[in-house]
Amino acid sequence: MPSDAPTTPRAGDALLLVDVQNDFLPGGNLAVSHGDEIIPPLNRLIQSFSRRSLPIFATRDWHPPQHCSFHEQAGPWPPHCVAGTQGAAFPANLALPHDTAIVSKATTVDQDAYSGFGGTELHYQLRGAGARRLFVGGLATDYCVLNTVRDAVAKGYEVLLLTDAVRAVDVQPGDGDRAVDEMQKLGASLIASAQVAD
Ligand code: VGL
Ligand code: ZN
Numbered sequence: 001m002p003s004d005a006p007t008t009p010r011a012g013d014a015l016l017l018v019d020v021q022n023d024f025l026p027g028g029n030l031a032v033s034h035g036d037e038i039i040p041p042l043n044r045l046i047q048s049f050s051r052r053s054l055p056i057f058a059t060r061d062w063h064p065p066q067h068c069s070f071h072e073q074a075g076p077w078p079p080h081c082v083a084g085t086q087g088a089a090f091p092a093n094l095a096l097p098h099d100t101a102i103v104s105k106a107t108t109v110d111q112d113a114y115s116g117f118g119g120t121e122l123h124y125q126l127r128g129a130g131a132r133r134l135f136v137g138g139l140a141t142d143y144c145v146l147n148t149v150r151d152a153v154a155k156g157y158e159v160l161l162l163t164d165a166v167r168a169v170d171v172q173p174g175d176g177d178r179a180v181d182e183m184q185k186l187g188a189s190l191i192a193s194a195q196v197a198d
Helices: 035-051 123-130 143-153 176-185
Strands: 014-018 054-060 101-105 131-140 159-168 189-191
Touching: 014 035, 014 143, 035 054, 035 131, 035 159, 054 123, 054 143, 101 123, 123 131, 131 143, 143 159, 143 176, 159 176
Parallel strands: 014 054, 014 131, 054 101, 131 159, 159 189
Antiparallel strands: none
């Protein structure tokens, strides 16, 4: 159960947006249903972090055209988030500040990475920004959010999962709910975005 005490972002906090990209939104090549609903709450948190000069990180799936995760290569997914395409872009209505730290992952044909920490400098960048506590939202709950949170907890970050700012692929019904349970068991706290101060 999320606690209902309000939380005010403070020094040591970072906002971590996981793969909020057009291809994961309704109409995209790997659309997550209701994925667009996370944008308004995320925009409010972006504003809250931004006005406190707290760091904002945005991971993105950034695949080459023949990526190993695509069906043509016998992978599990339709082609999605091909580097440089509109599908890989952040949605126009996601109000990312210009100084957002953008972290590209799974950028080579032969490697996939569901975690934002996989094959990236994210950990070093977060440490460099003084981040110890991460507010995490994005897509998809049961893939990249789950794997990013697993790694974050393993690396010693305190994680607050923004429960209304994530959505699941749900290849099997319930995958998203199970992913949230797992993240909570690992030690992530569940928090509704409305609990975060403006
Ligand atoms: C993702 C499936 C394939 C994600 C990325 O961002 O959750 N899911 N690639
Ligand atoms: Zn992918």
